Amino acid sequence: MLTQLPEWQKLTEHFDQQQDVHMKSLFEKDSERFERFSLTAAGMMLDYSKNHITDETISLLVDLANANKVAETRDQMFSGHEINVTEHRAVLHTALRNFSGQPVYVDGKDVMPEIEATRLQMKEFVESVSTGERKGYSGKAFTDVVSIGIGGSFLGPKIMSEALKPYRQKQLDVHFVANVDGCHLRDVLANLNPETTLIVTSSKTLTTQETLRNTQSAKEWFLKTATQADVKHNFACVSTNIEAAETFGIDKANIFPMWDWVGGRYSVWSAIGLPLALAIGYDNFQEFLKGAFELDQHFQQAPLDKNMPVILALLGIWYRNFRGAQSQVLLPYYHYLRGLPAYIQQLDMESNGKSVTLNNEEVKYATGPIIWGSEGTNGQHSFHQLIHQSKTPIPVDFIMPLIPDCDYKTHHDMLAANCFGQSQALMEGQTEEQVIAAMAKAKCSPEEIKNLSSHKVMKGNKPSNTLLFDKLDPKTLGSLIALYEQKVFVQGVIWQINSFDQWGVELGKALGNKVLSKLSDANSTLTMDGSTNGLVKLYRQRK
Numbered sequence: 001m002l003t004q005l006p007e008w009q010k011l012t013e014h015f016d017q018q019q020d021v022h023m024k025s026l027f028e029k030d031s032e033r034f035e036r037f038s039l040t041a042a043g044m045m046l047d048y049s050k051n052h053i054t055d056e057t058i059s060l061l062v063d064l065a066n067a068n069k070v071a072e073t074r075d076q077m078f079s080g081h082e083i084n085v086t087e088h089r090a091v092l093h094t095a096l097r098n099f100s101g102q103p104v105y106v107d108g109k110d111v112m113p114e115i116e117a118t119r120l121q122m123k124e125f126v127e128s129v130s131t132g133e134r135k136g137y138s139g140k141a142f143t144d145v146v147s148i149g150i151g152g153s154f155l156g157p158k159i160m161s162e163a164l165k166p167y168r169q170k171q172l173d174v175h176f177v178a179n180v181d182g183c184h185l186r187d188v189l190a191n192l193n194p195e196t197t198l199i200v201t202s203s204k205t206l207t208t209q210e211t212l213r214n215t216q217s218a219k220e221w222f223l224k225t226a227t228q229a230d231v232k233h234n235f236a237c238v239s240t241n242i243e244a245a246e247t248f249g250i251d252k253a254n255i256f257p258m259w260d261w262v263g264g265r266y267s268v269w270s271a272i273g274l275p276l277a278l279a280i281g282y283d284n285f286q287e288f289l290k291g292a293f294e295l296d297q298h299f300q301q302a303p304l305d306k307n308m309p310v311i312l313a314l315l316g317i318w319y320r321n322f323r324g325a326q327s328q329v330l331l332p333y334y335h336y337l338r339g340l341p342a343y344i345q346q347l348d349m350e351s352n353g354k355s356v357t358l359n360n361e362e363v364k365y366a367t368g369p370i371i372w373g374s375e376g377t378n379g380q381h382s383f384h385q386l387i388h389q390s391k392t393p394i395p396v397d398f399i400m401p402l403i404p405d406c407d408y409k410t411h412h413d414m415l416a417a418n419c420f421g422q423s424q425a426l427m428e429g430q431t432e433e434q435v436i437a438a439m440a441k442a443k444c445s446p447e448e449i450k451n452l453s454s455h456k457v458m459k460g461n462k463p464s465n466t467l468l469f470d471k472l473d474p475k476t477l478g479s480l481i482a483l484y485e486q487k488v489f490v491q492g493v494i495w496q497i498n499s500f501d502q503w504g505v506e507l508g509k510a511l512g513n514k515v516l517s518k519l520s521d522a523n524s525t526l527t528m529d530g531s532t533n534g535l536v537k538l539y540r541q542r543k
């Protein structure tokens, strides 16, 4: 068990020795702390100096990573070993962004030729749609794409195309529908013309209730003006379930394959990224893949103590397991990155929200944290209060491009000032003496100072990372997403869990289907628990 390793015990002792050290004193003692605790990779600079760490902390954490065979397991993942043991699958989203020219084998078969063929299929499809060569059933060029999918088959394309808004192709508007809530689909379709709308269904399994219902309803909308024979022009599908796609009437040429060794939340690099490629053009999509490849190379080659995803992972372990943090907040200071917390939420929480080890034992330590956050500066006027002054430790990741895609330069200066100012405030805080001096200077009465000063004290000593890069272009975005993927991977290895299954989600899907059958058949006997029976009865009455 992880907690019995000598490396774990040493970290516990180390925490006991340095838990009361204020980060301010670490900066005072070391004028080169920023240089020593920052590193660059794939066009990104990570400043991790504002953390509760010394050289010894990093060295002990790296020992823990080594004891858990992080480097060995990383190499197994990249080379197609069956590391998703509960589903008996390799984990090869990295092969989808492999540009090394080297083969990648699964069960003795090189998967790169199939990946390259699918990339080519995507490129040709995207280009023929954007040039207008590929047309809708009535002979008009496409103006809109409706992408239907959920979870990993939705968040990646949606959030990446939002992040890359400045790179969007003008001639095509890409819309996303995930929720089975009919209001969303209705609102999206309301403004569209079926003749010029391309519907792309993305589903690894093509069995997901929400996606099937939304696709069926979109088809019904389409068939109000077109015929079944027209489906082949206006519908496309990405799935491992080619047969089901064909049964639906989708033209073979418009079906894009994927493979069981790509997890849903890691699938934006596969043909699941088709709506993203349609939104930003294939060349930009390829840059996105190349950015991830660059980060992967860093992850594979850099020593662990200079390895950006490893450092982020180890800091996360330090806070989650030794310093009592339950959550991790992501604060992108860039409007186009506002969806990042939701994306990383799925990536991290669906991967590491587990409590059974690879040896089938219940864990006796905390695993994946709660991931949350929103764009800066908005959060400063809302939840930052709790980060600054509550008793709960919440490590922060600040993320910001240095050069915005916007002419309003003063705005970016203000954004950057707030970003840096927040991490400074979290780390330094303000002492009672500083508060009293400021209040006295502002001519506050002794009574006011007495009653208010303790409320204004900020203890500081709150940890944060700051991740900066020049521009949020497709390549950098690819590197950024791969950085978090590999961070989550390293943490899963150390926690000795399988980051690549999601059995908890599967149960929800199965029960959702069962309850649906009870809602649609008003006469069926209700045999569920009392609460669920009561809710279903009430729903049936109001239907």
Ligand SMILES: O=P(O)(O)OC[C@H]1O[C@](O)(CO)[C@@H](O)[C@@H]1O
Pocket (backbone or CB within 6 Å): 150, 151, 152, 153, 202, 203, 204, 205, 206, 207, 208, 211, 263, 264, 265, 350, 502, 505
């Ligand atoms: O792509 P599918 O098969 O429709 O599944 C959708 C999503 O469901 C999940 O299993 C859970 O939400 C995700 O991992 C997956 O991306």
